[in-house]
Amino acid sequence: MDVRSQIAMVFHLDKCIGCHTCSIACKNIWTDRKGAEYMWWNNVETKPGTGYPTKWEDQDIYKGGWKKNGEEKISLRGSGKYKGLLNIFHNPYLPVLDDYYEPWTYKYLDLIESPAGDDQPTARPVSLVTGKPIDIKSGPNWDDDLSGTPEYARQDPNLKNLSKAEREAMFQLEKMAMFYLPRICNHCLNPACVASCPSGAIYKRGEDGVVLINQKVCRAWRMCVTACPYKKSYYNWNTGKSEKCILCYPRLEAGHAPACMHSCVGRIRYLGVLLYDADKIEEAASVPEEELIDSQLDLILDPFDEEVIRNAKENGIADSTLKAAQTSPVYKFVKEWGLALPLHAEYRTLPMLFYVPPMLPIMASLSQTDDTEQAKKLDPIAKFWDKHHRYDTTSKSIMQTVEQARFPVKYMANLFGTGTEGKIIQVLKKQLAVRIHRRSVTVGDIDKEITKDTLTEVKLTPEIADDIYYLTSLAKFDDRFNIPPAHREQALEMLEYTGDAKGSSGFGFKEVPQRGL
Amino acid sequence: MNAFNNIFFIALPYAALLMFLVGTIYRYKATKFKFSTLSSQFLETKKLYWGSVPFHWGILFVFFGHLIAFLFPSYILLWNQVPVRLAILEVSAFIGGVVALIGLAGLFYRRITNDRLRKVTNYMDLILEVLLLVQIFLGLWVAYGFRWGSSWFATVLSPYLTSIFTFNPQIDAVAMLPFVIQLHIILAFVIFMIIPFTRLVHVLVFPLSYLWRPYQKVIWYWDRKKVRNPNTSWDIHRPRNN
Numbered sequence: 001m002d003v004r005s006q007i008a009m010v011f012h013l014d015k016c017i018g019c020h021t022c023s024i025a026c027k028n029i030w031t032d033r034k035g036a037e038y039m040w041w042n043n044v045e046t047k048p049g050t051g052y053p054t055k056w057e058d059q060d061i062y063k064g065g066w067k068k069n070g071e072e073k074i075s076l077r078g079s080g081k082y083k084g085l086l087n088i089f090h091n092p093y094l095p096v097l098d099d100y101y102e103p104w105t106y107k108y109l110d111l112i113e114s115p116a117g118d119d120q121p122t123a124r125p126v127s128l129v130t131g132k133p134i135d136i137k138s139g140p141n142w143d144d145d146l147s148g149t150p151e152y153a154r155q156d157p158n159l160k161n162l163s164k165a166e167r168e169a170m171f172q173l174e175k176m177a178m179f180y181l182p183r184i185c186n187h188c189l190n191p192a193c194v195a196s197c198p199s200g201a202i203y204k205r206g207e208d209g210v211v212l213i214n215q216k217v218c219r220a221w222r223m224c225v226t227a228c229p230y231k232k233s234y235y236n237w238n239t240g241k242s243e244k245c246i247l248c249y250p251r252l253e254a255g256h257a258p259a260c261m262h263s264c265v266g267r268i269r270y271l272g273v274l275l276y277d278a279d280k281i282e283e284a285a286s287v288p289e290e291e292l293i294d295s296q297l298d299l300i301l302d303p304f305d306e307e308v309i310r311n312a313k314e315n316g317i318a319d320s321t322l323k324a325a326q327t328s329p330v331y332k333f334v335k336e337w338g339l340a341l342p343l344h345a346e347y348r349t350l351p352m353l354f355y356v357p358p359m360l361p362i363m364a365s366l367s368q369t370d371d372t373e374q375a376k377k378l379d380p381i382a383k384f385w386d387k388h389h390r391y392d393t394t395s396k397s398i399m400q401t402v403e404q405a406r407f408p409v410k411y412m413a414n415l416f417g418t419g420t421e422g423k424i425i426q427v428l429k430k431q432l433a434v435r436i437h438r439r440s441v442t443v444g445d446i447d448k449e450i451t452k453d454t455l456t457e458v459k460l461t462p463e464i465a466d467d468i469y470y471l472t473s474l475a476k477f478d479d480r481f482n483i484p485p486a487h488r489e490q491a492l493e494m495l496e497y498t499g500d501a502k503g504s505s506g507f508g509f510k511e512v513p514q515r516g517l
Numbered sequence: 518m519n520a521f522n523n524i525f526f527i528a529l530p531y532a533a534l535l536m537f538l539v540g541t542i543y544r545y546k547a548t549k550f551k552f553s554t555l556s557s558q559f560l561e562t563k564k565l566y567w568g569s570v571p572f573h574w575g576i577l578f579v580f581f582g583h584l585i586a587f588l589f590p591s592y593i594l595l596w597n598q599v600p601v602r603l604a605i606l607e608v609s610a611f612i613g614g615v616v617a618l619i620g621l622a623g624l625f626y627r628r629i630t631n632d633r634l635r636k637v638t639n640y641m642d643l644i645l646e647v648l649l650l651v652q653i654f655l656g657l658w659v660a661y662g663f664r665w666g667s668s669w670f671a672t673v674l675s676p677y678l679t680s681i682f683t684f685n686p687q688i689d690a691v692a693m694l695p696f697v698i699q700l701h702i703i704l705a706f707v708i709f710m711i712i713p714f715t716r717l718v719h720v721l722v723f724p725l726s727y728l729w730r731p732y733q734k735v736i737w738y739w740d741r742k743k744v745r746n747p748n749t750s751w752d753i754h755r756p757r758n759n
């Protein structure tokens with residue numbers, strides 16, 4: 001057993017309000033530079049939708065991730081040692097600027113400096129690449145909130161195995177639903193980007209699992225852009241170097257939450273340590289598709305297990321990190337409660353960012369109630385229908401609604417379940433059970449028996465349900481982000497006389513990051 | 518003529534060698550961030566395919582042809598003893614050159630006509646592309662006009678180049694070559710000389726080692742077992758990554 005620690009994340013999708021604050025926080029800190037304007041290390045896309053870059057999930061186009069044919073070993077789909085080196089002069093699977101969008105600004109100065117004339121001056125859009133006026137054809141979140149549905153939402157690659165009727169049902173106006181999917185680099189355990197880099201510039205940090213690109217070693221062979229199935233490695237056309245989300249490691253090392261997480265308005269994000277067994281990575285990434293999620297979750301070790309603790313200590317994992325692993329909110333969501341699932345586990349990169357699939361598009365069944373009595377108590381001008389639809393919380397059928405969701409479970413399964421619905425239904429039922437439990441506690445209109453039954457059906461106890469409720473709804477900053485100390489002081493002592501490092505940023509990068517000749 | 522020969526066939530190669538060595542080592546050590554292929558595929562991909570692929574394969578073929586002729590002249594001569602083999606060698610080398618020329622011409626056209634690419638083009642790129650175009654053109658001229666290049670390269674130029682590298686320059690034979698060939702040689706030295714100042718440095722870091730490294734790469738920033746004992750004095754060396 002080779003125990004390592006990984007900073008992992010959980011995104012609770014039900015809570016995401018699609019405000020894009022996270023994206024802006026990230027952009028302001030990291031990608032507000034020439035050549036990086038088009039990059040969104042953190043982006044939030046509307047689902048159903050084609051995402052960013054357009055149709056990134058369609059690996060027939062982009063050839064990202066690992067594939068496995070029969071008994072063969074897993075191999076990179078569009079790059080790798082031979083394919084990568086042979087395609088090095090022209091990579092046929094490289095997404096280009098237009099697959100993202102051409103970044104632009106406006107000639108604001110024209111508004112105030114135009115000479116007097118008959119017409120109002122306008123600020124024309126100009127490309128941030130060429131500096132020339134452009135016609136804007138697409139931009140960040142062009143399909144936000146289902147805009148341009150025929151072009152975008154209906155082209156969503158996750159609709160592939162839905163029947164025509166199911167698709168049509170999804171896009172009926174009355175039934176239309178959507179949710180937001182915030183995405184950052186998953187800091188995978190079996191990162192395709194690392195494996196694809198011919199220069200060996202990309203690496204995973206042993207201490208916390210952050211995946212980074214060494215800017216001094218990257219030579220723009222651009223294979224990582226193809227290899228990352230999540231399209232989270234970006235090519236900077238100005239510096240000629242690839243860049244990606246760094247999980248705000250300078251902030252992590254200082255004990256701060258990454259900027260996207262810190263700023264998250266919906267408080268959907270959780271971050272903490274997971275311990276995993278590095279010996280089993282290849283094995284776990286090589287199982288048949290239906291078993292991928294389980295095999296990935298099996299990699300994650302129980303931080304309370306004596307054996308694990310002993311091995312972790314032998315591997316030099318600090319006690320503080322172990323403590324963080326034991327109190328990690330991510331461990332709770334992912335392992336203890338089984339509420340969070342990886343996105344597109346079928347890409348076999350073993351992503352370390354987990355999502356609690358949204359309940360939002362699932363409706364409870366409705367029942368008609370007579371509200372006449374209630375109406376009498378109201379002011380006459382209050383608009384009130386005497387017959388009213390209510391969420392049916394009294395019958396056992398409440399659990400059925402998961403399967404009859406107006407948002408096909410199959411669609412969710414394509415995102416979070418490698419195409420199989422079992423896991424998703426289980427997770428959604430658990431969430432529903434917690435709600436039923438809490439409703440019975442706070443409102444008390446649900447039959448006690450029903451509450452008990454629903455909880456037992458999904459193997460939860462009232463105590464656990466309360467814990468889930470707490471961490472979901474009431475959690476404070478320190479509950480959501482459990483960052484182990486980075487022990488930079490020890491790293492530093494190993495490297496140099498600490499006096500030298502006083503007052504420096506700690507990046508160890510003194511060169512001006514300028515484009516070469 | 519003596520001065521001309523001395524400058525271009527003795528001084529220039531040594532200057533080129535010196536500049537290449539000092540320049541690349543300095544650039545690699547001091548400005549590693551600027552070591553890049555500076556690929557522009559992200560900005561334009563379709564035309565690149567028709568330029569970059571033929572150019573690279575063509576130039577690689579021709580370059581390694583030259584290299585082999587320089588390193589193993591006797592084998593080339595042996596091979597060329599049979600006329601058919603000579604013809605195969607010459608024709609395939611010529612085709613390689615033509616492919617490279619067409620590819621490079623396409624790349625040059627692409628670079629100067631595309632708005633986006635103009636933004637990522639500097640003077641050095643243009644100088645280099647023009648030099649290479651001229652050089653490949655001269656090479657084709659030489660191959661076509663002064664037969665058979667592979668044979669006289671092995672008998673005339675290989676000894677000359679060897680004499681340069683053994684610091685005992687013998688330029689009598691080169692001095693008598695036709696001017697076109699001389700120009701081709703001189704230009705080769707010039708291109709070699711400016712490598713450290715152009716994007717050609719990417720050739721030097723071609724990632725062959727990818728073939729034998731394991732796919733995954735994990736780096737530890739610190740190793741607890743090696744953390745310095747605070748009670749000892751500072752005696753460890755500064756590590757390479759800082």
Ligand code: SF4
Pocket residue numbers: 184185186187188191192193194211227228229230231232233244349
């Ligand atoms: S998600 Fe991140 S770690 Fe995983 S393959 Fe993509 S860039 Fe690499």
Ligand code: SF4
Pocket residue numbers: 015016017018019020021022023044180182263264265266267268
């Ligand atoms: S800041 Fe939080 S709530 Fe807002 S879009 Fe980002 S993840 Fe969603």
